[in-house]
Amino acid sequence: MFIPTIPTPEEVLDKSFSRAKKAANKVRGSKIPRHQKSKKTEEARIKTACQVTQETFNTILEKVPKVEDLNMFYQDYIDVVVGVDQFKKSLGALKWASELIAKFENQYVFKMRRSSSENASNVRKEAFGRLASVVYRIEDELNFLDFAKQKLRNMPTIDFDATTAVIAGFPNVGKSTLLRQLTSAEPKVADYPFTTTGIQIGHIEHKWMPYQFIDTPGLLDRPVDDMNEIELNAMVALEHLADLVFFIFDASETSGFPLESQMKLYHGIKSIFNTPIQCVFNKMDLVEDTTLVDKYIEQLDNPIKLSAVEGIGVSELITKMEEFKNEKK
Known part of the structure; x- marks a missing residue:
């Protein structure tokens, strides 16, 4: 502005x-x-x-x-x-x-x-x-x-014509890696006073249509109960942007957050956003025994499994964005 x-x-x-x-x-x-x-x-x-x-x-x-x-x-x-x-x-x-x-x-x-x-x-x-x-x-x-x-002065530049996905999930679950894989480029980082570290925005064009991915470190990576009024209001602002939310689970738990805690964060975000949420289980390449992960996967509706660091399954997210855009027409 x-x-x-x-x-x-x-x-x-x-x-x-x-x-x-x-x-x-x-x-x-x-x-x-x-x-x-x-x-x-x-x-x-x-x-x-x-x-x-x-x-x-x-x-x-x-x-x-x-x-x-x-x-x-x-x-x-x-x-x-x-x-x-x-x-x-x-x-x-x-x-x-x-x-x-x-x-x-x-x-x-x-x-x-x-x-x-x-x-x-x-x-x-x-x-x-x-x-x-x-x-x-x-x-x-x-x-x-x-x-x-x-x-x-550094208000983020948003493409309001693009289909937009907001990325949520605890720190270190692979959100930045996923964003880079999705956009094939370093995300643009802008000063964004809603958050503690800045907003990351990635853009792609797929079949001549624009898509936008937004990660907000310091906001959608913590329990809703821990948020202050300003942060809760910031989430309302983000809802005006989001056509879809990708909630990223760390299937390997190497981020330091147990799947149980990640599930609680997911339900907290879901209670605030009226926007559709697509669950994504990342770091599947690090999971040797899927017994625990499967228990959580079974509780969710058609989650996507992938390995962002290896680029395996990432294209499914773009397909999901495309399907979502077509459903909205």
Whole structure:
């Protein structure tokens, strides 16, 4: 999400007053009659300072996308990371300030034209004082928008036209390896404040159709009961993306997580997501006695068995994505 540079109140006013001074110098160098020059000079300073301040705020408002026009994933993303209500409130404050300053401009230009030449500087000083007061009144909102710019600058780029699978499962069950096998490339890693280590996104095109795989380390790899409110809200945001969830089991238990614990995590994720979940048993090449694994496989609906590190069975996941896409048509 693009947010332009957010200035401090001091920077806004320095820019406005500097431009106003240049405008005044231009008037002083013109051929206006001497008896009118002081009023015209101060009027130019008022108009320029107000207009430059309005332009500064309006430029920000024009460049920041409207939250309600964004995909629901990004709306939830913004809400989790910085808070949608505060974000809208801060943008609203800039709009309020811009509109009020426009009224000041008309008010003080009218007042200047009715004042005497001797009083012109006092009218301008009063106008500048009120202008500065308005700008400083929204200092907190400017600070918040600058904070939001930093937090949202690396928002993940999502292909909303692609059929998307979100990958879940405990750490070290082979999710990153699987992602690399699926996409035949190093996953793109982006800063993603929902999670502790970043989001991984892999893309492929299969039979001229786009597919997208997303892993969120630090989020879908821990019990739901251990999640805080922000993380639970993040899961809601992910649900806007997911057409399908691949839940990865480590059949060998070499990750350090017993199958019983992995099954509990699966049921926890399933209780939160309304999205279809496809179970995948990875590291089958490391399983010598399948007795234990079979007990868990029997509890699930058509799980896929594979070895991501050897690339065995990985194509079945792409086939499953293709079948799922066709079923949705």
